[in-house]
Amino acid sequence: MSLYTLILIVLALGMYVSLGLTLYGQYKxxxxxxxxxxxxxxxxxxxxxxxxxxxxxxTMRMGVFVQFFTWPGHFVKSGETxxxxxxxxxxxLKRWATWPFYFSVIYFxxxxxxxxxxxx
Amino acid sequence: xxxxxxxxxxxxxxxxxxxxxxxSSHALSVQFDALNLxxxxxxxxxxxxxxxxxxxxxxxxxxxxxxxxxAEQIRRGLEQDAAxxxxxxxxxxxxxxxxxxxSLGVGSATSAWGRHLDEVRHTLEEVERLHRQLKDGVLDxxxxxxxxxxxFNKLEVQLQGAARFGTSxxxxxxxxxxxxxxxxxxxxxxxxxxxxQRIKSIAQTSKFLGNGTYVGLALDVGVAGLExxxxxxxxxxxxxxxxRYVQGGTLVGGVSGAVMGGMIAGxxxxxxxxxxxxxxxxxxxxxxxxxxxxAVGGNSGGALGGVIGEEMGDFLYKPAxx
Numbered sequence: 001m002s003l004y005t006l007i008l009i010v011l012a013l014g015m016y017v018s019l020g021l022t023l024y025g026q027y028k029x030x031x032x033x034x035x036x037x038x039x040x041x042x043x044x045x046x047x048x049x050x051x052x053x054x055x056x057x058x059t060m061r062m063g064v065f066v067q068f069f070t071w072p073g074h075f076v077k078s079g080e081t082x083x084x085x086x087x088x089x090x091x092x093l094k095r096w097a098t099w100p101f102y103f104s105v106i107y108f109x110x111x112x113x114x115x116x117x118x119x120x
Numbered sequence: 121x122x123x124x125x126x127x128x129x130x131x132x133x134x135x136x137x138x139x140x141x142x143x144s145s146h147a148l149s150v151q152f153d154a155l156n157l158x159x160x161x162x163x164x165x166x167x168x169x170x171x172x173x174x175x176x177x178x179x180x181x182x183x184x185x186x187x188x189x190x191a192e193q194i195r196r197g198l199e200q201d202a203a204x205x206x207x208x209x210x211x212x213x214x215x216x217x218x219x220x221x222x223s224l225g226v227g228s229a230t231s232a233w234g235r236h237l238d239e240v241r242h243t244l245e246e247v248e249r250l251h252r253q254l255k256d257g258v259l260d261x262x263x264x265x266x267x268x269x270x271x272f273n274k275l276e277v278q279l280q281g282a283a284r285f286g287t288s289x290x291x292x293x294x295x296x297x298x299x300x301x302x303x304x305x306x307x308x309x310x311x312x313x314x315x316x317q318r319i320k321s322i323a324q325t326s327k328f329l330g331n332g333t334y335v336g337l338a339l340d341v342g343v344a345g346l347e348x349x350x351x352x353x354x355x356x357x358x359x360x361x362x363x364r365y366v367q368g369g370t371l372v373g374g375v376s377g378a379v380m381g382g383m384i385a386g387x388x389x390x391x392x393x394x395x396x397x398x399x400x401x402x403x404x405x406x407x408x409x410x411x412x413x414x415a416v417g418g419n420s421g422g423a424l425g426g427v428i429g430e431e432m433g434d435f436l437y438k439p440a441x442x
Contacts, residue, residue, distance in 0.1 A: 005435065012432045015376055015425060022383055049235055055379070056386070057235070060410060063387035071391060104384050108424070111377075115427045 011111055018107045021100035026058040029096040033065050036089050042080045065097040124187050127168045136164050140172055148173055155184060158195045169194045236278075236407050243275050344371040362437050369433020370426045377425015378418040385417025386410060 037043035046064050050057035068075050068086060075081045127136070136159075137152055153160070155171040164170070169191040171184070250267055253259040259267070344367045351363030393409035 008428070008431055008435060011428050012373070015373070015380060015428065019376060019380055022380070049239060051238075052235070056382075056414070059383045059386040063390060066387045067391045074391075101384070101387055104380060108380070108384060108421070111424050111428065115424055118427070118431070 007114060011114060014107050014110070018100070018104045022104060025096040025100050026055075026062050029093060030058055030062050030065075033089065033093060033097060034061070036093075037081070037085055040081055040085055062097060066101045069094050069098050070101075124169050124171045124191065127164050127170050128166055130166060131164050132162075133159055133164055136170065140170070155188060156191070158188070158192045165198060167194070167198050233411065240275070240278050243271055243278060247271050247275075344368065362434075365437035366430055366433040369429040369431075369436070371429065373429015373432060374422045374426035377428070378422030380425065381417040381419070381421015382414050383417075384421070385413035389413035 034043060034047060043061075043064055046061050050060040068081050069089075072081075072083075072086050076083055076086070131139075133156075137149070141149055141152055151173040152171075155173055159168060159170065169187070171187050171191060173184075247268065250259070250264060250271065254261070254264040347367045347370075348360075348363045351367075352360035389409045389412075392413070
């Protein structure tokens with residue numbers, strides 16, 4: 001098997017691993033995450049605005065947590081969440097929000113590099 | 121089954137027929153004439169649909185009738201604007217690429233707009249509830265006016281500028297006038313004239329836009345089908361089989377990539393807009409960011425996923441050895 005074929009297969013599989021992890025987090029962990037933020041105005045606004053429970057709705061709602069956990073200092077400072085709210089979430093649950101996101105970003109960077117290399 | 125293609129140059133009917141039906145039987149020639157009645161008025165211009173009969177079946181099928189009906193419609197359309205045909209033929213690939221993964225990105229953007237319309241509808245329903253409470257005596261007039269002003273302010277923010285799109289509230293008059301809200305008339309007739317209809321129409325638009333992603337997905341599937349059909353019309357052998365693998369792979373990879381791209385963009389749109397533009401996480405700015413990010417993310421993800429899908433399709437086609 002050539003290096004090209006190996007990279008192709010890894011990238012093709014990587015997309016579905018990334019998709020699977022992200023969807024699992026969104027559909028199995030989002031409600032639990034939201035329960036820790038029942039008093040948070042921003043989370044409740046998102047829950048109402050994106051309330052149809054379709055893919056796009058859960059994506060946007062999970063997005064709030066990704067942003068809270070990735071840049072906690074920024075959002076605590078702006079008053080959109082508190083340190084207590086963030087600390088109340090178990091570490092494993094936080095990872096279900098952030099790790100699939102980090103994996104997707106790394107995957108897409110790798111994919112972009114590969115496409116640029118292949119096409120130009 | 122008869123097949124159709126779009127003529128790409130100006131040519132007379134007989135030359136076109138000779139070019140397409142080389143060494144064919146008399147019966148096939150007669151059927152070609154019968155299927156292409158819409159072309160027998162002189163020169164065949166670019167953009168016209170040409171129907172090529174099947175080698176085996178001589179009977180006119182349901183599919184033939186469907187093609188003839190569409191060919192006739194195209195001819196009528198081109199009669200009104202002859203330059204359109206040349207433009208479509210010249211820009212066919214561009215049109216296809218525009219329809220390609222942009223549609224899924226645009227689809228997710230319209231879905232986001234649907235959620236915005238849900239919010240507008242929700243506020244309008246609150247206004248109506250307030251009127252009902254006044255009528256039932258639950259609220260006194262002072263409280264009613266105060267509460268209603270709060271809701272109007274909320275609505276004003278929700279409908280600023282381009283945000284009115286899809287609400288049918290385009291006028292620059294005051295909201296009270298635009299909505300046709302008159303407390304007197306409500307107390308008299310128990311309904312705000314045309315108000316229920318307006319809420320219903322917003323709900324319908326919102327429902328339609330909310331399914332934008334599925335419309336985008338259908339368009340993407342359509343584009344892949346078009347590419348396969350185009351290849352199979354040129355060559356029924358190897359090119360056609362390869363197109364099935366490659367275009368199938370492009371579709372699967374492109375759609376998955378668009379979903380992934382859209383999801384990544386959705387997750388970081390808030391922070392990106394906050395850092396670059398200083399937009400808060402809630403409100404209109406956030407919605408605009410989500411819409412733009414959804415479209416851009418879906419597009420880029422679809423394009424990247426399409427490339428990997430295409431290569432994967434090609435890779436799977438080769439060992440199949442067809």
